[in-house]
Amino acid sequence: MPELSQEDLDGIYAFAVQLGKDAGRLLLDAARLRCSDDREPEQDHVEKANAVDLVTQTDEGEETYSKGTSRDYLIDDEPTWCVDPLDGTVNYIHLFPMFCISIGFIVNSVPTIGIIYAPFLSQLFTACRGRGAFLRTHDGPPQPLPLVRHPVPPMPAKAPSGCVFSCEWDKDRRDRPDSNMHRKVESFVNMAAEVGGRDGKGGMVHGVRSLGSATLDLAYAAMGAFDIWWEGGCWEWDVAAGICILQEAGGLVTTANSPDDPSTAPIEDVRLGSRLYLAIRPAGPLEMETGRQGQERTVREMWRRVRQLDYSRPGA
Amino acid sequence: MPELSQEDLDGIYAFAVQLGKDAGRLLLDAARLRCSDDREPEQDHVEKANAVDLVTQTDEGEETYSKGTSRDYLIDDEPTWCVDPLDGTVNYIHLFPMFCISIGFIVNSVPTIGIIYAPFLSQLFTACRGRGAFLRTHDGPPQPLPLVRHPVPPMPAKAPSGCVFSCEWDKDRRDRPDSNMHRKVESFVNMAAEVGGRDGKGGMVHGVRSLGSATLDLAYAAMGAFDIWWEGGCWEWDVAAGICILQEAGGLVTTANSPDDPSTAPIEDVRLGSRLYLAIRPAGPLEMETGRQGQERTVREMWRRVRQLDYSRPGA
Numbered sequence: 025m026p027e028l029s030q031e032d033l034d035g036i037y038a039f040a041v042q043l044g045k046d047a048g049r050l051l052l053d054a055a056r057l058r059c060s061d062d063r064e065p066e067q068d069h070v071e072k073a074n075a076v077d078l079v080t081q082t083d084e085g086e087e088t089y090s091k092g093t094s095r096d097y098l099i100d101d102e103p104t105w106c107v108d109p110l111d112g113t114v115n116y117i118h119l120f121p122m123f124c125i126s127i128g129f130i131v132n133s134v135p136t137i138g139i140i141y142a143p144f145l146s147q148l149f150t151a152c153r154g155r156g157a158f159l160r161t162h163d164g165p166p167q168p169l170p171l172v173r174h175p176v177p178p179m180p181a182k183a184p185s186g187c188v189f190s191c192e193w194d195k196d197r198r199d200r201p202d203s204n205m206h207r208k209v210e211s212f213v214n215m216a217a218e219v220g221g222r223d224g225k226g227g228m229v230h231g232v233r234s235l236g237s238a239t240l241d242l243a244y245a246a247m248g249a250f251d252i253w254w255e256g257g258c259w260e261w262d263v264a265a266g267i268c269i270l271q272e273a274g275g276l277v278t279t280a281n282s283p284d285d286p287s288t289a290p291i292e293d294v295r296l297g298s299r300l301y302l303a304i305r306p307a308g309p310l311e312m313e314t315g316r317q318g319q320e321r322t323v324r325e326m327w328r329r330v331r332q333l334d335y336s337r338p339g340a
Numbered sequence: 341m342p343e344l345s346q347e348d349l350d351g352i353y354a355f356a357v358q359l360g361k362d363a364g365r366l367l368l369d370a371a372r373l374r375c376s377d378d379r380e381p382e383q384d385h386v387e388k389a390n391a392v393d394l395v396t397q398t399d400e401g402e403e404t405y406s407k408g409t410s411r412d413y414l415i416d417d418e419p420t421w422c423v424d425p426l427d428g429t430v431n432y433i434h435l436f437p438m439f440c441i442s443i444g445f446i447v448n449s450v451p452t453i454g455i456i457y458a459p460f461l462s463q464l465f466t467a468c469r470g471r472g473a474f475l476r477t478h479d480g481p482p483q484p485l486p487l488v489r490h491p492v493p494p495m496p497a498k499a500p501s502g503c504v505f506s507c508e509w510d511k512d513r514r515d516r517p518d519s520n521m522h523r524k525v526e527s528f529v530n531m532a533a534e535v536g537g538r539d540g541k542g543g544m545v546h547g548v549r550s551l552g553s554a555t556l557d558l559a560y561a562a563m564g565a566f567d568i569w570w571e572g573g574c575w576e577w578d579v580a581a582g583i584c585i586l587q588e589a590g591g592l593v594t595t596a597n598s599p600d601d602p603s604t605a606p607i608e609d610v611r612l613g614s615r616l617y618l619a620i621r622p623a624g625p626l627e628m629e630t631g632r633q634g635q636e637r638t639v640r641e642m643w644r645r646v647r648q649l650d651y652s653r654p655g656a
Contacts, residue, residue, distance in 0.1 A: 059487045114547045118504050119487055120565035121461070145437070145461060146478075162462075162478060171375045171435055188434050193548040199537025209529055213521075221515025231430045232509040234550045249436035 028103060028131060030154075037152040040127050040139045044150075047109060047125045048143035055119060055144070095337060097297035099260065104130045106264040106296075112237035121145050126239040128264025133296065138268030140243045149243045149265075151272035157246055169273040170248030170306045176274065178310030179251070179318035182219075184227040184325055187251035189215050190241045192234055194257050204256065207331035211254070214329040225329045238301075242266025245305045246273040253303040254326060256280050256333035260296045267294070274306030276319040282327035291320050299335040302326060344419060344447060346470075353468040356443050356455045360466075363425060363441045364459035371435060371460070411653055413613035415576065420446045422580040428553035437461050442555045444580025449612065454584030456559045465559045465581075467588035473562055485589035486564030486622045492590065494626030495567070495634035498535075500543040500641055503567035505531050506557045508550055510573050520572065523647035527570070530645040541645045554617075558582025561621045562589040569619040570642060572596050572649035576612045583610070590622030592635040598643035607636050615651040618642060 028036075099106065105128070110116055112123030121144035129137035138157075140149040149169070151157035158166040170176055180186030191212055196204050217226035233250065235241060238258040244250045246269045267277050276291070280300035283289035294301055304322050307315040344352075415422065421444070426432055428439030437460035445453035454473075456465040465485070467473035474482040486492055496502030507528055512520050533542035549566065551557060554574040560566045562585045583593050592607070596616035599605035610617055620638050623631040 059483065059489075114504065115565075118546075118565050118567075119563065120504065120549070120560060167375065173375075188430065188436065188552075193532050197532050197534045197537070197542070197544060199533045199542060205529075205532065209525065213525055216509050216513055216521065217515045218513045221513070226513070226515060228513060230434075231552045232550055233436070233552055234548055236504075236547045236549055244436060247435065249431075249434045251434070 033136065033152060036129055037137050037150075037155075040129060040137055041148075041150055044125050044127050044139040044141040044148065047127075048141040048148075051110065051116065051123070051125070052143040055116070058119070095259075097260070097337060099130055099133060099296060101132050106130055106135075106261050108239065108261040111239040111262055112235070115236050119144075120236070122235045122237045122240055124237060124239050124243075126261065126265040128261070128268060130264060130296070135264045135268035135271070135296065138265035138272075140239055140265050140269060142240060142243075147243075149246065149269050151246075151269040153268065153272065155272070157269045157272035159247060169246045169269070172248055176306055176308035176315065177248070178313070178315065179304070179307045179322045181310065183318075183322040184215060184229050184252060184329070185219060187227075187229050187322075188231045188233060188249065189227070189229040190233045190235070190244065190250040190253040191215075192236065192238060192241070192255055192258075194255075196257060204333055204335065207333055208256070211330040215254075227325075227329055238262040239266050242270050242277075242303055245275055245303045246270040248273075248305050251305050252322065252326060253301070254280055254330060255302075256300045256335045258299065258301070263301060264296060267296070270303055270305075274315070276304045276316070276323070278302050278323055280330065281332045282330070286324055286327035291323055297337065299337060300333060349452065349468060352445055353453050353466075353471075356445060356453055357464075357466055360441050360443050360455040360457040360464065364457040364464075367426065367432065367439070367441070368459040371432070374435070411575075413576070413653060415446055415449060415612060417448050422446055422451075422577050424555065424577040427555040427578055428551070431552050435460075436552070438551045438553045438556055440553060440555050440559075442577065442581040444577070444584060446580060446612070451580045451584035451587070451612065454581035454588075456555055456581050456585060458556060458559075463559075465562065465585050467562075467585040469584065469588065471588070473585045473588035475563060485562045485585070488564055492622055492624035492631065493564070494629070494631065495620070495623045495638045497626065499634075499638040500531060500545050500568060500645070501535060503543075503545050503638070504547045504549060504565065505543070505545040506549045506551070506560065506566040506569040507531075508552065508554060508557070508571055508574075510571075512573060520649055520651065523649055524572070527646040531570075543641075543645055554578040555582050558586050558593075558619055561591055561619045562586040564589075564621050567621050568638065568642060569617070570596055570646060571618075572616045572651045574615065574617070579617060580612060583612070586619055586621075590631070592620045592632070592639070594618050594639055596646065597648045598646070602640055602643035607639055613653065615653060616649060 108126040111126050116123040124142040127139040136153045138151045146162035148160040157169040214222045214225040215227040219228045241253045277294045280302045304319040307318045424442040427442050432439040440458040443455040452469045454467045462478035464476040473485040530538045530541040531543040535544045557569045593610045596618045620635040623634045
C-alpha cells in the first residue's frame with residue numbers, strides 16, 4: 025500500500041470530524057426522545073445499534089475495526105479505523121453527560137487521527153498527527169489544547185501531590201483477595217492517602233475523579249484538566265482517538281504496570297492493544313527540568329505507588 | 341417576622357436565578373482569561389474573591405450565610421441565604437468543567453429555593469418549593485426534572501445493583517486504621533463488589549462516579565443520572581440548593597449513617613447541618629411498590645452496606 029499523503033490525511037480528518045458530529049447528533053436525538061412526552065419505549069434499544077450502523081457504513085476501502093467484532097488485536101501496519109460509537113454506555117443509559125463517540129484512524133500502528141465528541145457537553149476534541157489538538161464547543165472557535173498554554177503549567181514539584189488523578193472502577197468486580205478490583209482500590213488509596221501514609225506510598229493527590237468514560241478521561245488529560253490517568257482493562261477502541269489527541273496536545277501515554285526497574289527503565293509510548301495505560305497531561309518546564317522530564321518524573325512516582333494489574337487478551 | 345407570601349418567594353426566586361447566572365458568567369470570564377494569550381497571572385488569585393464579593397453584595401436585609409465565615413451552624417427559622425460561590429474549587433483551578441455556583445434560600449430551616457449553575461456545561465438547575473425543579477441548557481426551554489418522566493423509572497428491583505453510585509474521596513486523607521478515608525473506601529468497595537462478595541455486602545452497582553462536586557452530585561441525582569449519592573463531611577452551603585432541587589424533583593435525602601435498626605427505623609429528611617447525606621433519585625412505582633417505597637428500600641440496602649462516618653462540627 026502506498027504512503028498516505030498529507031492531503032489524503034487532511035481529507036480523512038475532515039471526513040472523521042463530520043462523522044463524529046453526525047453520530048453524536050444521532051445519540052443526542054435518541055436521548056431527547058427518551059425525555060419527551062411521546063416516546064416509544066422500544067426506541068431505547070435500537071439507538072446504539074443505529075450509531076454502530078452509521079459508523080460501520082463509513083467503511084469505504086479501509087479495514088474497519090469496531091467494538092464488539094473481536095477481542096483479538098487486529099491492528100497491523102495497514103491504515104485502520106478504530107471506532108467506539110458510544111463510549112460511556114452506562115452514562116448514556118442514565119443520561120449522565122459523560123458519554124461520547126470515539127473515532128481513531130491508525131497508520132503504521134500509530135494513532136494518527138482522533139475525534140472525540142461528547143454531544144451532551146457540546147465538546148468536540150480533534151487531532152491529526154502534526155497538526156495539533158483542538159477543542160470546539162458550541163459557542164466558539166477551535167481552542168488549541170492544552171487550554172492553559174501561556175505558559176503550559178509544569179507538573180507539580182511533588183507530583184502526584186497537587187495532581188487531579190483520574191481512574192475507573194471497571195466492570196470486573198470479582199471479590200477474590202488479589203483480584204484486579206482489589207489491586208485497583210489499593211492503588212487508588214495509595215494515591216489519595218496523606219504524604220507519609222501507606223508505608224511511604226501516600227500520594228495526597230488534589231482530587232480523585234471517576235467519570236465512567238476512558239475516552240473522556242484521555243480528552244480531559246489533553247485539555248489539562250486531569251493531570252494523571254491510570255487504567256487497566258479497557259480496549260483500543262476506548263483509547264485510540266484519545267491517545268492521538270493527548271499526544272498531539274503534548275501529553276505522554278505509557279503503560280500502567282511498572283517495569284522491573286521503575287526508577288531507570290526507559291519510558292516508552294504505550295502499545296495500543298496492551299489494555300494497560302498511564303497518561304500524563306501536557307507539561308511545561310520547571311526550573312532546570314523540561315516538560316518531558318517532569319512527565320517522566322511523574323510516571324516513575326506513579327509506578328512506585330500502583331499495583332501490577334492482570335489483564336490479558338486472546339492472541340497477545 | 342411575617343410569613344413570606346408566594347409573591348415574595350417568586351421575586352426572590354427570580355433574583356436568585358439572575359444572581360446565579362451573573363456569578364457563573366464571572367467565573368467563566370475569569371477562566372477564559374486564563375486560556376487567552378494576554379493573561380495576567382495575578383488574575384488567577386482574585387477570581388474566587390470576586391465571586392464571593394458578588395454574592396455577598398446581595399445581602400439586603402436577610403441574614404447572609406456564606407462559605408468560610410464560620411463552622412458553626414448558623415441557620416435558624418429566619419429566612420437565610422446559604423451560598424457557595426464556587427463549589428468544585430479543585431475542578432475550577434484545573435478547568436475541569438464540574439464546578440458551579442450554589443445558591444440556597446432557607447425558610448423555617450427548609451431549603452425553599454435552590455439554584456445551581458455550572459457555566460462550563462451551560463447547565464442551570466433551579467427549584468422553588470411547590471413549583472417543581474428544572475434544568476435549562478444553552479439551547480432549549482426549561483426541562484422539568486427528572487429528565488425521563490413518562491414514566492419516571494422505578495428504583496431497580498435489586499438496588500443498589502443496577503444503580504449509578506456517586507461518592508467523593510474528600511480532603512480528609514488521614515491514614516489511621518479507622519479514619520473516615522478508610523471507612524469511605526470500605527463502603528465504596530462494598531457497593532462495587534459482585535453480589536455475594538464482601539460477606540454479603542457486595543452491591544454490584546452499575547457504575548461508581550466521583551466528580552469532585554457535592555453540589556453537582558445532587559443536581560445529577562435530581563436529573564435522574566445518578567441513582568444514589570452517599571457522602572459525609574460536606575457543609576450546608578454545599579448541599580442547601582441541591583437538596584431543594586432534588587426534593588422538588590421527587591428525590592429523597594436522608595442521613596448517610598445507619599440508625600440502630602436500619603430495616604425498620606423511620607426514614608426522615610436529612611438535617612441540613614448534619615454533614616451526613618444519602619440521596620436517592622426520583623423514582624416511579626414498581627408493581628405493588630410506590631416510588632417512595634422503592635426509595636426507602638434502597639436507603640435500607642445502602643445503610644446495610646456502608647460504614648458509620650465520623651464527622652462533627654462546633655456547637656453541634
